[in-house]
Structures are given as C-alpha cells and as structure tokens.
Amino acid sequence: MSAGEEKQVTGSARPTSRDVARLAGVSHTAVSFVFNGRAEGNLSPATQERIRQAAAQLGYRPDPVARGLRRRRTAVIGLVTDEIASSPFAGRLLRGAMETAWDSDHLVLTIDSGGDPAKEDAAVAELLDRRVDGIIYAAMSLRRVRVPEGLHRTHSVLANCLPEDDSLPAVIPAERAGGRTAARLLLEQGHRRVAHIGGLDDIASVERLRGFRDALRAEGITVPKEWVARTGGEISGGYEGALRILQDVPADRRPTGVFAYNDRVAAGVLHAATRLGITVPGDLSIVGYDDQEHMAEFLTPPLTSVALPHRAMGDAAARLLLDTIDTGRTPPATVRRLACPVISRASVGPAPSR
Numbered sequence: 001m002s003a004g005e006e007k008q009v010t011g012s013a014r015p016t017s018r019d020v021a022r023l024a025g026v027s028h029t030a031v032s033f034v035f036n037g038r039a040e041g042n043l044s045p046a047t048q049e050r051i052r053q054a055a056a057q058l059g060y061r062p063d064p065v066a067r068g069l070r071r072r073r074t075a076v077i078g079l080v081t082d083e084i085a086s087s088p089f090a091g092r093l094l095r096g097a098m099e100t101a102w103d104s105d106h107l108v109l110t111i112d113s114g115g116d117p118a119k120e121d122a123a124v125a126e127l128l129d130r131r132v133d134g135i136i137y138a139a140m141s142l143r144r145v146r147v148p149e150g151l152h153r154t155h156s157v158l159a160n161c162l163p164e165d166d167s168l169p170a171v172i173p174a175e176r177a178g179g180r181t182a183a184r185l186l187l188e189q190g191h192r193r194v195a196h197i198g199g200l201d202d203i204a205s206v207e208r209l210r211g212f213r214d215a216l217r218a219e220g221i222t223v224p225k226e227w228v229a230r231t232g233g234e235i236s237g238g239y240e241g242a243l244r245i246l247q248d249v250p251a252d253r254r255p256t257g258v259f260a261y262n263d264r265v266a267a268g269v270l271h272a273a274t275r276l277g278i279t280v281p282g283d284l285s286i287v288g289y290d291d292q293e294h295m296a297e298f299l300t301p302p303l304t305s306v307a308l309p310h311r312a313m314g315d316a317a318a319r320l321l322l323d324t325i326d327t328g329r330t331p332p333a334t335v336r337r338l339a340c341p342v343i344s345r346a347s348v349g350p351a352p353s354r
Helices: 003-010 017-024 028-035 045-058 064-071 090-103 117-129 175-187 203-218 235-246 263-276 310-327
Strands: 076-081 107-112 134-138 156-159 170-173 194-197 257-260 285-290 304-307 335-338
Touching: 017 028, 017 045, 028 045, 076 090, 076 117, 076 310, 090 107, 090 134, 090 310, 107 117, 117 134, 134 310, 156 310, 170 175, 170 310, 175 203, 175 257, 175 285, 175 304, 194 203, 194 235, 235 257, 235 263, 257 263, 263 285, 310 335
Parallel strands: 076 107, 076 134, 134 156, 156 170, 170 335, 194 257, 257 285, 285 304
Antiparallel strands: none
C-alpha cells in the first residue's frame, strides 16, 4: 500500500467504500455488492468476509444519504403527535414505533404539535420537505381527528385515533373487547351485582361500557341505571361516583364489583371505599383500565387493570407504514383493533357470600 493510500485509510476523514476496496484488494463494485445485498451468487464467501473485515477495520459504514438517493428513500419516517408528549403513555407508543423502525434500518423523527392544527400542518409540511419515507400521526386519546394537511401526499398511518374522513388506515385499541374483558374478570369471581363508574360520551367511554354490558347480558345480567355513573376520567369523578352508588346502601343491596373507566377513576373509587369502611377486594372488587404507569401498581391494593396496548400500537403502525413503503402499495383505509391485555393484581377477589 502506498503512502497516499495509507493516509486515506488511516486518516481522520470518513472512510469510503473505495478505501474498503483498496484494503481488501477487491474492486469497488465488489464492495457495493456486499453492502447492497447483492453479494450472493456474485462473490465467494471468502471474498465477502474479507470485505467485511476490511470495513470493520476501517470503521466504514455505508452512507445513508447516498444510499437513500439511489433508492429514492431517506430511511426516515416522521411521527407527528397532538399532545402525546404530555401523556403518561407516550413513551410506550414511541418506543414501539422507534424499535420497529430501527429493526428495519429506519430512524423516527418526532414532532409534537401541542394540539395546534396549524402546527400539525406545518410539521407535516416540514417532514415532506425533508423527504421522509412516510408519516405516522398519533393522538393522546382515542378520538376522530382532522387529518393534517399534506398527510395524503405520502404514505401515512394513524395510531390511537380515527380519521374524520375515513381516508387513512388506523391502528387503535379494541375498546369494546376490553370492556368485555373487564366484565369477565368480575364474572369469573362470582360477581353478579356490578357497577360502572366514570367516563363521558367519548369513543373509549362508549365502547368500554358497551363491551361491559355485552358480557353481562350474555350471563343474563342487566346493570341498573343508577349503577352507571358517568362522572368523567379523573380521581374526583371516581370518588363522586362511588359515593353516589355505595354510600348509605346496605351491603346486600350494593354492588360487589366495579368496573372503572380508567385507573384514575379507580383510584377515586378506592378512596371512597376506604372512607366508607368497605374493604377491597373483600367487600368490593375493582377493575381499572389503561394500566397507567406509576399509578396502578402503587395503589392500595395494587389495581387489576385492562391495559391499553400503546407499545403494540406504535409497533403495528410502524410495521404497516414500513410495509407500505416497501411495496409502494397504499393499504386500504381500514381500522385495525389491538387486544387490550389484563394486568392482574390484588384489587379483584371472590364475590362476598352475603
């Protein structure tokens, strides 16, 4: 190797594929074959190994920008969110999307709009200017959303939300099935007097209660109207709803099981039960929803909860987007609903005998 070649190989400049070719004693085309996945049938295993060893010695990595220009891709996908950065579940969804993208040699560029439609439109425009391969739009809570301007100009998938115009594929939790799961947790423990506390008229509230009633109806059980307290999604709503249903009611006439709209509501129900001298789960079993990090497992007793599949949603949305990018075919604007798994803890027990 000449002095000039030695300088190129060992200097501080980023090594190139030509440096690898010189060190390995092969043609530049041979190096390209190895790093473009075309080596099989064109190069012997020994030659391929020699090229990889030379690349490792030099610290060579293919230039993603140049490779992207050749493939007309950037190996970057965008992820635009409304207010997910303030959500306790954000990390799970982002982690699912980012790890799946990484496994497919893609990076994720994330922009949080703070719920401002103008910022969402600007974020999508910025990502399009950067020629991302596709975009995931994710929402903090399940709802119908205005599709940001420009999202239809590239491959796009929605996560934890539904498009107002039904124009794009979406990945969301199977909320109605989750409500059925919550009911079965109580039914399997012998509970027949059950109540539902929390929620309003949003999609998740309606679907969870509908599924809850489905499972009870299958067992010939109807929830009395006064045992459905639609009090919102906060701890105070759970406390208020529980007092309304449990206070000054004889033990043999009050519910023995409660399905709370979410874990914050369940925390309020636990607080009310403690005030009223009702033990959990001895006198009252409680099922929450969301499996909220830093809350459900730290309540007293730890809360059994139906978990929202945030990580799975991020993973599924990224997989759907990457498949679309690879095939170049736009998927139908269908809705994929992911199962909500049960996280069993100590707040559910057998129905009291009285």
